[in-house]
Amino acid sequence: MKAFQQNLARLEAADTQVLGVSMDSPFSNFHFASQNGITFPLLGDWSGTVTRAYGLAKEYDIQGVKVQSARRATFLIDKQGKVVETQVDDEAVDPTKTVEACERKKLKE
Amino acid sequence: MRKVLLTVLAAGLMLTGWLQSPDSRQIRAQAPAKTPPPPPLKLKVGSVAPDFTLLAFDGKNLKKVSLGDYRGKKNVVLAFYVFAFTGG
Numbered sequence: 671m672k673a674f675q676q677n678l679a680r681l682e683a684a685d686t687q688v689l690g691v692s693m694d695s696p697f698s699n700f701h702f703a704s705q706n707g708i709t710f711p712l713l714g715d716w717s718g719t720v721t722r723a724y725g726l727a728k729e730y731d732i733q734g735v736k737v738q739s740a741r742r743a744t745f746l747i748d749k750q751g752k753v754v755e756t757q758v759d760d761e762a763v764d765p766t767k768t769v770e771a772c773e774r775k776k777l778k779e
Numbered sequence: 780m781r782k783v784l785l786t787v788l789a790a791g792l793m794l795t796g797w798l799q800s801p802d803s804r805q806i807r808a809q810a811p812a813k814t815p816p817p818p819p820l821k822l823k824v825g826s827v828a829p830d831f832t833l834l835a836f837d838g839k840n841l842k843k844v845s846l847g848d849y850r851g852k853k854n855v856v857l858a859f860y861v862f863a864f865t866g867g
Contacts, residue, residue, distance in 0.1 A: 674858055686854040689844065694863040696836035702863035704838070711844055712863070713833035723829040725821025726859055740859045743820065747828045747846070747855040754854075758820050768856055775854065 675708050677769045684772035685779075686746075693718050693739050715740070744768055748775065828857070 671690050674681070681688055688710040692699065696714035703712050715721050721740040730737045744762045746755035755771045822828070832845040849855050 671858065671860060674856065681856060684854070686856055687849050688856045688858065689846075690858050690860060691833065692860050692863055696834045696841060698863045700836040700838060705864075711835040711842075713835050713844055715833055720829075720831045720833060721859065723831065724857075724859065730861075739861050742861055743859045745822065745828060745855075745857040747857060749849070749851055749854060751827050751830075751846070751850050753822055753824050753826055753828050756820050756822065756824060759817055762858070765856070765858075772854055772856070 671708050672706055673765050677765050678710065680769050681772055684776040686772045689713060691715050691720060693721055746771055
């Protein structure tokens with residue numbers, strides 16, 4: 671999320687709202703955001719409903735304990751509500767491609 | 780003849796030892812873990828992103844945020860992450 675924060679000015683200049691989503695509570699996410707200087711909303715998908723709707727539910731094995739969470743993924747959604755760019759797992763860490771796609775879209779409009 | 784037998788036996792023992800060395804066992808154990816490729820995303824480019832309403836906390840109030848709020852107004856970068864406080 672820090673990488674998105676570092677690119678926030680460019681994303682906002684390209685008419686883009688950033689929303690973070692995780693299966694944490696909104697309260698945990700608020701503290702996570704404050705600690706890391708994140709100013710865009712971090713939404714709490716407590717029940718995992720949205721994570722499942724986006725096909726990202728994943729079981730992690732942490733020291734033998736099975737834990738449900740989301741795969742890391744980024745979706746760029748245009749003003750018509752359509753998915754225009756996706757990134758998943760490790761490639762979703764660096765937002766450069768997403769930022770560039772937003773800027774290209776802005777030029778076209 | 781006895782010497783040959785002993786040599787064969789010794790070589791056999793060495794080979795068994797090598798096969799069971801921790802290194803080779805590790806290599807065999809690791810090999811299958813690498814094979815399954817990550818499944819592709821279900822939601823493809825060009826499809827409509829499912830609408831949702833979730834809560835965000837700003838330190839004072841819980842606020843509803845829907846994807847539909849931005850329809851016709853802004854692009855949205857929806858960034859799913861694994862857990863808060865775990866880096867990234």
